Amino acid sequence: MGEVTNVSEYEAIAKQKLPKMVFDYYASGAEDQWTLAENRNAFSKILFRPRILIDVSNIDLTTTVLGFKISMPIMIAPTAMQKMAHPEGEYATARAASAAGTIMTLSSWATSSVEEVASTGPGIRFFQLYVYKDRHVVAQLVRRAERAGFKAIALTVDTPRLGRREADIKNRFTLPPFLTLKNFEGLDLGKMDKIHCLFDLLTLVLQANDSGLASYVAGQIDRSLSWKDVKWLQTITKLPILVKGVLTAEDARLAVQSGAAGIIVSNHGARQLDYVPSTIMALEEVVKAAQGRIPVFLDGGVRRGTDVFKALALGASGIFFGRPVLYSLAAEGEAGVRKVLQMLREEFELTMALSGCRSLKEITRNHIVTEWDAPRPVPRL
Numbered sequence: 001m002g003e004v005t006n007v008s009e010y011e012a013i014a015k016q017k018l019p020k021m022v023f024d025y026y027a028s029g030a031e032d033q034w035t036l037a038e039n040r041n042a043f044s045k046i047l048f049r050p051r052i053l054i055d056v057s058n059i060d061l062t063t064t065v066l067g068f069k070i071s072m073p074i075m076i077a078p079t080a081m082q083k084m085a086h087p088e089g090e091y092a093t094a095r096a097a098s099a100a101g102t103i104m105t106l107s108s109w110a111t112s113s114v115e116e117v118a119s120t121g122p123g124i125r126f127f128q129l130y131v132y133k134d135r136h137v138v139a140q141l142v143r144r145a146e147r148a149g150f151k152a153i154a155l156t157v158d159t160p161r162l163g164r165r166e167a168d169i170k171n172r173f174t175l176p177p178f179l180t181l182k183n184f185e186g187l188d189l190g191k192m193d194k195i196h197c198l199f200d201l202l203t204l205v206l207q208a209n210d211s212g213l214a215s216y217v218a219g220q221i222d223r224s225l226s227w228k229d230v231k232w233l234q235t236i237t238k239l240p241i242l243v244k245g246v247l248t249a250e251d252a253r254l255a256v257q258s259g260a261a262g263i264i265v266s267n268h269g270a271r272q273l274d275y276v277p278s279t280i281m282a283l284e285e286v287v288k289a290a291q292g293r294i295p296v297f298l299d300g301g302v303r304r305g306t307d308v309f310k311a312l313a314l315g316a317s318g319i320f321f322g323r324p325v326l327y328s329l330a331a332e333g334e335a336g337v338r339k340v341l342q343m344l345r346e347e348f349e350l351t352m353a354l355s356g357c358r359s360l361k362e363i364t365r366n367h368i369v370t371e372w373d374a375p376r377p378v379p380r381l
Contacts, residue, residue: 004331006347007303007324007340014085014327021171022084026326029270030163035278036270039301042278046310046370051356059352060359061345065295065318066152066240066261068124071101073318073360074308074344076325077266077299078128078154083111083179085330091120093325096337098123100345105154105320108141113182114148126152126242130159131229133222140187142237151240154264155233158245160223163272230258244299245272247282249289256293262317263290266299269322280311287315305347312360313368 004010015023029036061072076097083089090112097104098121105126106117114127127145131138142153167173175181222229233241240261246252247267255263265286267276276282279300287296295317302308302321311319321344328336357363369376 004339007328007343010324010327010331010336010340014330017330018085021173022176023330024167024171025081025165025173026079026085026323028165028167029274030165030272031274033270033274035267035274035276038278039267039270039280040278040303042280043301043304043307043310046280046314046368048306048309048351048355049367049369050354051367054356054358056353056356056358058358059349061349061352063318063360065103065297066242068103068151070103070124072345072348073312073316074302074341074348075103075297075318075320076105077320077322078105078107078126078156079322079326080107080109081111081175081179081181082107082326082329084176085326086333088333089329090117092329092334093337094120094123094125096334096341097125099338100341102341106145106150108183109181111179111182113185114145114150116182118148118150125150126154128154128156128244129233130156131222131225131233132220134190134220135232136190137184137187138233139236141183142233142239144183144187146237146239152242152261153233153237153239154242154244155230156244156268157225157230158266158268158272159221160225161221163268163274165271227254227258230255230260234259242297246286247276247279249285252286252289252296256290260294262295262297264297264299264320265316266320269300280307280314283311283316284314302344305344305349305351308344308348309351309355309363310368312363313365315365 063070063073076093082093086092090106090110094104094117103124103126105128106114107128108130127150129141242262242264243255243260244264245266245268246255246263252263263286265279265283267279279298283298290296296315297318297320298311298316299320302319308319324340325337328340355367
């Protein structure tokens, strides 16, 4: 294998290394996968307006997220079942994020527990949460994350039902038998227990149009989830809550009203509703609606430092990325994840330098031009 020179190259390596069922689970989107392609392609519709002859000998990438200082506005999104990619799974990702001085978000469907991830050493970590019908299970998960030192909850709100991922149906996707969803071990699963153990549900014999994961989710995730539950969550935890899955101005305003600490503009990696816009296209609408009252982050499609800059120019406070973590993990374990974080950092810093920006606050809407912008008046000399 020649030297990997960009983030996207890890995908082909992962495809060679991983079993088809696992790679397809990570890589696929919903139905026609239009949004999956669009999450990437939409970045190419945004061009730069670089400013020149600015002293860029010193560039500061640092920022704060929910009061936590991090080395760059590039963070790790939650992705499920990382030990399918590499034996060290979430442990490796946690160590790589900590070494890079940034935030890792742990999926509640991780193959390592919050305690195991915390045991890797210091680091700022968020916990991704689905709300289950049995609120007692939710409360236990939140309590567990708090005790393990996690600093925020990323509440996924776009999944009252699981999107239709046809690759998983074809492959009869199931969690490999030697892995378990570690955050559910040792919980009082109450009603969840009565319909078999959680892990058995993941290996259900599949229905004709279903994947095992869909069978599990359909049975457990609460379809009645609403804004009142966002408020309820604030009564059981003091941790700040990021609402993950917002794509419209209307929902951005409701997120602010509901007491969310931040918004993650996300279409769930294009795995839920196909033909929603790419997240970079939805971003500005959400940012304008939030009116600076809470930070807005972008999740989805980021593969280059230029993508990070474009998101910040459109008003994002930072970005989360997911699939490249899985692909680099499959290719090279912890070293791969470290390299992906380093490549994105270096590309982003170079983009800032070549655009004439020395700090994140110097990145403005005037540094980019999009297809939907009105023609600019020519400034008078």
